[in-house]
Amino acid sequence: MSAQIEPRAVVTRFAPSPTGFLHIGNARTGLFSWLYARHHGGRSLLRIEDTDKARSTQAAIDVILDGLQWLGLDWDGDAIFQSERVGRHVEVAQALQAKGQAYRCYMSSAELAAARAAAEKERRPFRLESPWRDCGPDAPAPDAPFVIRLKAPREGETAIDDLVQGRVTVSNSELDDMVLLRSDGTPTYMLAVVVDDHDMGVTHVIRGDDHLNNAFRQLGIYKAMGWPEPVYAHIPLIHGPDGAKLSKRHGALGVDAYRDELGILPEALFNYLLRLGWGHGDDEIISQSQAIQWFDLDAVGKGPSRFDMKKLENLNGHYIREASDGRLAGLIVPRLEHSLGRALGGDEIERLTAAMAELKPRAKTLDELADGAVFLFKPRPLDYDEKAEQLLAGDAPRLLARAYAALTALDEWTAPATEAAVRSVAEAAAVKLGQVAQPLRAALTGRATSPGIFDVLVLLGREESLARIAERMGSEG
């Protein structure tokens, strides 16, 4: 019977570097990290890895913060900026050196390159063996630039019990003496991550698969410092439809692009990302609160999964249908104003909201939703697309004239009333309803597809409807 060990409270962290956009794959890793903390009632921290000062502008940082907030991922406490912690990183490097766990290495980059080239030539794996490793503190210090390297173990092996990958073992002979401090005295990423994670009290390091190999080397710092080791969970990367690393061409867009350019709802992206690489029985539609309740790392797949835009769109369509009319109208107003080239008035937004019930089921993205709504506000004469022109040819003008007459005679302008009128026109002309309805649709919307034609009539209103029909009708024959 082993003693019951008091589990450490879970502390996770999301540590993006501000490159100008929040990569969709990183967003998913952040989601998993956040979900894990929330599920276990722990803390979810945020650290901005802004050591590359050139790229780390405030704008680039805001993109990440906006993206996270939009997705509904919050964090506990203030965000930590790695750049502000350089002093502490250097301090740890020096402590390591004082303990004899790190050393000054005076090898020049030319020497390194030569050693690497030699290894390459002999077709054997390159493993750095610095002659300065075992010189001890009394070694003559040449007047030359140096780096601080970690004295990594060479015997034995290192194992990680990864929450996603399982137990992974690597021979220590594979590990080299990584650089802790560069010759200009600045800390490397390897050092900074470990020091920050430790100082922030991170218990669970949940990050991309691409860091798995780093974990073994980073563990060396924890061991050398005598710090408690974190639990690791390495999440597989997201791949493109072709199985290769997700590239710009097929979806490696920033979260902001999904929102702004494609018109994806946050709950749809949340749901999609959650189900990509993770499953919970047959459940497909999963809310945030349900996700928190159900999520755990053991159900995360070990292999990379491919990004599927079609499925995201399907999910988005689902959430559009669920969204309130007011919210949707508000979301597409900017898109409509952009394509119309003018601002929408209050009464127009009211009409837009009223139209949502009919427009919603026809759209998979906000872009499509806006496109489906634009006919409501187009000035006369409409621009008719090719299919609409086809519908308006032949007998159509004559039938439109009859419909015009029947509609003009109506006392009340409702869907049932207009339907009765149009049906009677079709009957009188001995044609199918579609023979009248389709030209009507073309005349009213300029398109061959739209919501139900009687709803369109009501949405447009009597005056505008009749005016649009008049544009295209001939004489009653």
Add this chain to the structure above:
RNA sequence: GGCCCCAUCGUCUAGCGGUCCAGGACGUCGCCCUUUCACGGCGAAAACACGGGUUCGAUUCCCGUUGGGGUCACCA
């Protein structure tokens, strides 16, 4: 190439030795609904990579092959 990891329908996945001639979802294809397009309903095609073991019995366990991915910096 060395090291590490992975492998169920086209895609995301369920399956944790027998309940699987493998379930769900997206996509695809039919049919229904219908004034168009959607939505919705019904249905179909579609997978355990291959080869050895272990076992009374393997999609499930082990090994190999093949395929895929990750990583090998004074970048993060």
